Amino acid sequence: MSIPRHVMIIPRHVMILASAGSGKTYALTNHFVKLLAHGARPERIVALTFTRKAAGEFFDEILNKLAGAARDAGRARTLASEIGQPQLGTADFLKMLRAVTEAMHRLRLGTLDSFFARIARAFPLELGLTGEFGILQEHAARLERQRVLRRMFTQTGETDGAQKEFIEAFKRATFGAEEKRLGKLLDGFLDQHQEIYLAAPDKEFWGNPARIWPGGNPWLGARSDPKLAVRALRSWFSGAEIGDKQRERWGAFLLALERWTPGATPPRELAYVLEKALAAWRELVAGRAGLEFDRKKQELDGPACAALADLVRQVVGGELARRLETTRGIFDVLRGYEAFYHDAVRRAGKLTFADVQRLLTPDGGGARPLTRDAEAVDRLYIDYRLDAEIDHWLLDEFQDTSFGQWSVLRNLIDEAVQDASGARSFFCVGDVKQAIYTTWREGDPRLFREIFNHYNAAMPGAIEEKQLVSSWRSGPALIEMVNAVFGQRVALAALFPGGAAENWNREWRDHVSAVPSRTGQAAWLQAADENARWALVLKLLQEIQPLAHGLTCAVLVQKNETAAELADFLRREGGLPAVAESDLHVGIDNPLGAALLALLQAAAHPGDTLAGEHLRMTPLGALLTGEKLDGPEALTGRVLGQIHAEGFERTIEAWLKKLEPRLAPGDAFSRKRARQFAAAAGMFDQTGSRDIAEFVQFMKLYKVRDTESATVIRVMTIHKAKGLGFDLVLLPDLEGRKLDQRREGLAVQKTPARSVEWVLDLPSEIFREHDPVLAAHVGAAEAEAGYEKLSLLYVAMTRAKRAMYVITEPVGASKSRNFPRVLADTLGANAGSVRVGALNLDGAWTSGDADWHTKLAAPAEPRQISQEIGLIKAEAAGRAPRRLARQPSAEKTGVMAAARVFALEGAVAADFGTAVHALLAEVEWVGQGGVEKFAEAWTMRGGAGEEALACLRAPELAAVWTRPDRAEVWRERAFEVVIDGAWVTGVFDRVVVERDQAGRAVRATVFDFKTDRVAGEADVAATVARHAGQLNLYRQVAAVLTGLDGAAVACELVLTRLRRLARVPRMSK
Amino acid sequence: MRIERTRTFAFVCLSVDSPPLTARRHFISWDRPLLPQAVAFLAGEWKGDGPLDLSTLLVVVPTQQSGRRLREALAEHAAARGQAAFPPRVFTPDRLITQGLGPDVAARLESLLAWTEILRALDLEAFRDVFPVDPPARDFNWALRLAREFTHLQAVLAEAGLRLADVNGKTGESFCEAARWQQLGELERRHAEKLAALGLRDAQAAKIAAAKNPSPLANVGKIILLATPDPLPLALDVIAVHARTLTLEVVIFAPPSEADAFDGWGRPLPPGWEHRALVLPEFEQRVHLCADPAAQAERIVAVAQGYGSPEGLLGVGVADHEVLPLLENALIRAGLAAYNPAGRARLDDGLYPLLASLAALAREPSFAAVEALARCPDFLAFLQARLGREFSAARWLEGLDELHARHLPADLSTARAQAVKLKKYPGLMPALAAIDELCATLANDEFSAGVSAALGMIFGNRQLDLVRAGDARLEDSATAWMEILRECAAAGARFPGPAKIAWWDLALQLFGESLRNEDKPAGALELQGVLELLFEDAPHLAVAGFNDGAVPDSVAGDPFLPESIREKLGLKTNAARFARDAYVLQALAACRAQGGRIDLLFGKTSAAGDPLRPSRLLLRCADAELPARIAFLFRAPEQAQANPSWTRAWRLTPRHVAAPGPVAVTALRRWLECPFRFYLRQVLGLAAVDPAKNELDARDFGALCHAALEAMGHEAALRDCTDAAVLRQFLLAELERHTRACYGEALSLPLIIQLESARQRLARAAEVQASERAAGWVIEQVEKKISVEIGGLLVKGKIDRIDRHAETGAVRVLDYKTSDSPASPRDTHLHAPRQGETPPVWAVFELDGRSRAWTDLQLPLYRHALAAEFPGAVACGYFNLPKAVGGTGLALWDEYTPELHAAAVRCAEGVCAAIRAGEFWPPNEQVRTDYDEFASLFHQGVAASVAWEEAKP
């Protein structure tokens, strides 16, 4: 294996800009080892990244790196020199390895999210939490949202203040377009706006013109009677010397104007004139303007100009005012929902990771900053609570760090950077060219530079910057293509007019391949349409045969759905082992799951004829008929009963077992789905809910990520491929329209310090184009979007190690500014032919060796580790004895009225019973006048004492307490015995064993105290029946212990309430 | 048998609390399993000539399951000689300290309530070190959550005999949280005071006090601390006191040569185990890396299946609780019985959901609570008993759904008021009345009495046959619940504060977290915790979940008791846990070295995909071996099976039934859209129930608007009205009346908003109507029923409205449309066939030189039906009431020509003939999933999902 050599000198704080494949993780793990070599204790180093998987791999890599250097002198030498400590040898690395393994449980290598959650757990009361909290994963969070909405929606009664306000807000938020489907609307609202609300939960920021236009907005506030202006304009154009077509335009304009309400997209007729008027605004205001309609100029006189200007002002002003109001309405709606949600979910201890981060973000009113300084005031001191003394900070994927995340860590890192002792350090690594999470997770690539400048401004040279541009992943052919696309400063600048290309070009350095001998091919191929692109993917895979050559292979696409479809296509059409690494809705994406859900639905909702008939159309139909469950009554009874008694998982398992024989023998897929379905049901059971509707909902939302494995062709999104490398990469899904499309939804303007400045429901394009503030906002948003898209393409094109085939449709005359356009403008659009092995394909660009795949060495056999767990030989080892356990007291028989159990006073409280038992156990024998011995003590013991005493005094019970000759008594005597092959364990209340003169037992009586309320003879009989099993087992036990025959052992219930005995007859076996 | 009796020790012990000098340590060698040796040790000289009587011994074992094992082994031992045993008293350390605390000790419930009272009344300003910020709301739930936290804290400290107030005394000078603990101590003092005022003692305080002065053990001559490597410190205090008068023997499962590795109590000494290399022979064959918990479960199941009947041969340990449920289910799936000796939380009991829905009902008699209760089997049984043979659970649920769909009742009383109207479901009324009665019962009395009465009502007629498993389980659950209820009743007298619903929350919580101990099924594999494994004697042992954090478990970051302070307080530390588990692992491996086998499984990730690490114990090897171990343990897990490709389990076989009688005009549209869906909907009559419905759907909404408009048409006084205000007033009043009639007085949020939307639309419609009348159009008929025979099929419909012009006499047919955006008749009736779409020839015709196909036939058929009554030309169109009020108005079909009409009739004939001929295939594949009411039936293509031809009779 070749190892990159970054020679490190020892600056304390390092920032690494690492291009794709240049060994980001390698640099990070080396840094970790370097810190160890300098004597840092492993538990004092924190290394944070974004995905759990990355964190896990990071740890494995450190250990394997140290283990390698500990047993191989050559590797030790390399590592030693890489970390700038050439004197170190295998023994030193072994020592470090030991230190790391011993501190394993205290290491802090993980995700930012889990690190934050850990901090929050340590400071609940400081953060306004109450005790433990759980983290809500995505589908759980959705379910919570639905619950909250349902609760909001089913509240009635006097419409209280809050509710009225909500309704008003809702009206304002949906002006002019009253919605029928409130649930759907709100759900959409929340998807789009909830995070924005939480970032700026103050109305001040929402739709506030003073914040948006601090200098005032000329359109707002103008009010006059439109009728006058309309009349003036109409009289002008009916008289003016203009063509019919123009006159028609004016007429249509006025008609459209009358019908239009602000907030709606202006119809064509309105927009046409509006556009012209705005373009000539200055002249219009001046009172003399020429407007060109359909290439014919028309001169407007003073009154016409004034009238038109007036109308335009009203339209634009009306639109802006409406948008402002809508924005505030949206805020109020969100606030209404949030109040509910907060109460029902967060306060019940269910937080999302985003909630946790928000809790920790210091922002004036909120949390206090974190510190390691025990003396600091108004700070949260972390060392003690976290059992940690963190000296060294390693941050991975820094370009994806959001400003919010940085704010939480900032004070701690400030302390490390400013630490005078020199014992602390800060290290971050990332690639601003791979910032593909800016819109999704608020990743903030600008932070990189800002932080660097910030610290270095205070302390010049505080942080050292390093650029890593040699790729240890990609061979030369690939690097050539990457440079040819992304190093084209001029072409990129033309494609991305905003700041996007500028930012890109500033950070760009040409890449080099650090593995020049890695042969391969990079090419841009073309296919006519989607079908052809997919077919080409299959063709290439069949030609190259990556898996047979032991190559890893990935096909990267833009969306999860595409991944699923394409993987299925490859499996179906090519019989290839392709796996979509996307989230699968395993509960509903197949007939089996759908039928199970129908089963539950039909049982819970017998009126659901769709579900009922659905069942009948599946093999379940015959099954139900077979079990006489084809009527709704029977089905409902059975399934509801099962679910309540056993939970969903067991119920599902039971049905699956019956269905199993109906699946085709080779149908591994449905069997796998069956297991996944049951596992999901198990997860749902843990919520304790038995609500079928909720379960069905849960299963519809439930998603599973297909497991990855190297021996398959992996189809995944580019986003998921980030951080991964494959020998062969295919990119067949790069079509699209506009690269710099800003995200839909509310416009959120942020200050340089990333706090929200204003929020606005943007008016449609025609209005914002003519407002400098809004136009600037949109421009910046588009630049950001463009940069992110460029990053996405970069990530896609830097995954390959040996070969990459980019497949797009021909660019041709298309004007779309999309990825193919970027390729065409950088690589050149010379349609031609590209050879890949035996294939001659349409293509425009290629480099490398078209026969690379035929020259590969045979793959090494992987070390096989046996997965089998061997068995031992039963005869040799001997089976440990195990028996069925029986407890006489649990041997319940007979029938009882359920109402008895549920009576509050009816049954005797268990502790009363225990107390009576305990007292009676004190009694060995009661001789003449012996009762009084107990009386004194027992009368102090309340009801139990009285009852016990009464039992001693009752003449009917005298036999219990009177000692026969040579009798022995066992009181509260435990026993263990084997009877009929079962292990019987229990405790006798009282047994009297009579013996003959030789000491042999001749007779025994088992007395069992029953303190329950017994009413009348019938009840006595029932009680005897109920305990017959128990007492007869006692009889057998006593027989074994005394060596008597069962017939010589009598069993008596001592009914303490009735103060009488009830004999339990011997049961035949 | 080799039991070494070693000399009485003067221990060199790290902890101050070493056992008394008289204690003896015995070593039971770990070259064979513990259990048989321990039994032989206890039985001593017993000859088998009478019962094996060990009743004067007190044996302390690590866990309940260990005790169970020991007693079983004693029974076995005695039985081998035809005898039975009087066993020793077998205690866990915990039992030792909770033993006989007396009746004045506060129950958990009381302790929690005392905390909540204190916390709610607290002046937080005086406790700023505990509560640096004000909580968002100081309600009962807040207090209860904190109360649980504090109760837990007290319990943890009590393990070492400490109270909150004792902490500062142990932490030394410069303790950074001294002020906080001082305040916590004060809180605890108030808590104790509160309890004292009620005549109660705090349970932890009572334990600590009792440990200093335990009540004497009657009839016990000797205490044996048996293979208990991790006893609670407080339990040792108890033993130490007893040992002043009784003999104490400490039995350690280890060879005597290991004596120095244990303290006098038999606890492994951390220094001895921290760096020791554990002997784990054939490491790479015995330690197994698995991808995740499910993979671990599968491997263990495979071993168990390998044995056929594994009981007694295979012992199973589960260190990671995440693996437990998966393993349990995997075993059951494989047809093997499993048993979890730890018991199962009562949250899983069948009684729980019934109680939870009663609680919901008590909180608020919402309709959702009614629906939840309605599906509890016990409640259904109650209705059955109460309403007699007439009652049908299925009909009742169906009626309830119907009630929900039609009237969206928000609560029980609205539901009852509306149920009267659903004549089809006579069972609804009495069943709802029963629920109302339950509500009243719950509301009437104080909490416990109310609940008990309500349950008495529900179960009043049930007989429990205890031989039947289900009934026995119910009896068991019910007993446990009633126990809690009685506790609540008692506590209620002492704590009058909490509201009824707070009692519900408390009681349900206590019930849900209490454990049910099930009987071990015959032949079941026991799934045991690691500490219990010392007493497992099966020759083959497999332990799953051998990951760091599970073995040893470790605490990291605690809001009150971080590791550093634990150490100072003498609580269990990570180092002590490590030593204990290292010892246990060594002992488990050693005793199976000959003839046995131990396998350790660990996961690479958790079920949720979080990366996991192998237990640190697995790295306890000689340094020279470490790099190889790392490579072995930290490799990537072996390839999982490649994922099978999507396969259809089966195709649906729909019933084939004869075409129906008359069809609705509007249904023809469905056939044109998709004949197969038409079949499902119109012929088979399939319709789904949406239990989540909480607002009007498009049809409900349309019906409300229609009703008002219809009323307007009927109203003679408005015939000639051209005053928009009058019309508006009328329409809004009608709307209001219909809404209230259908949805009751108390409307829920979405209904209020939707009603508002309807109002806006109708208000605008009034203006349109006024101007239409002013233009001469008079409403002539409304809701006119029509029926025509087409192609041998009777087609029926209802025309919203027919207008006639006062002057010209012209006639027009109008249909009200309340869809979101205004509809144009032409666009709704016709479409240009898409590429690849091949409609039947009779559905296609040429219009302006382009090919057009019919989507809908509504308006043409109206005209067709009216042809006799109105022979002249009849105009047709829509009266649109869309969501943007600007779009309200008439949309007439202007270019409606006779040719068009003829084409429409031809198409209608085609459709009707097709329906009559049973032509419902092929389906339309283009329907968007989110608009397809039958989407749940289809996967990867509609035609591919259905075996239509094959299912033909």
Ligand code: SF4
């Ligand atoms: S109120 Fe409306 S929905 Fe309810 S029964 Fe009457 S007509 Fe039907």
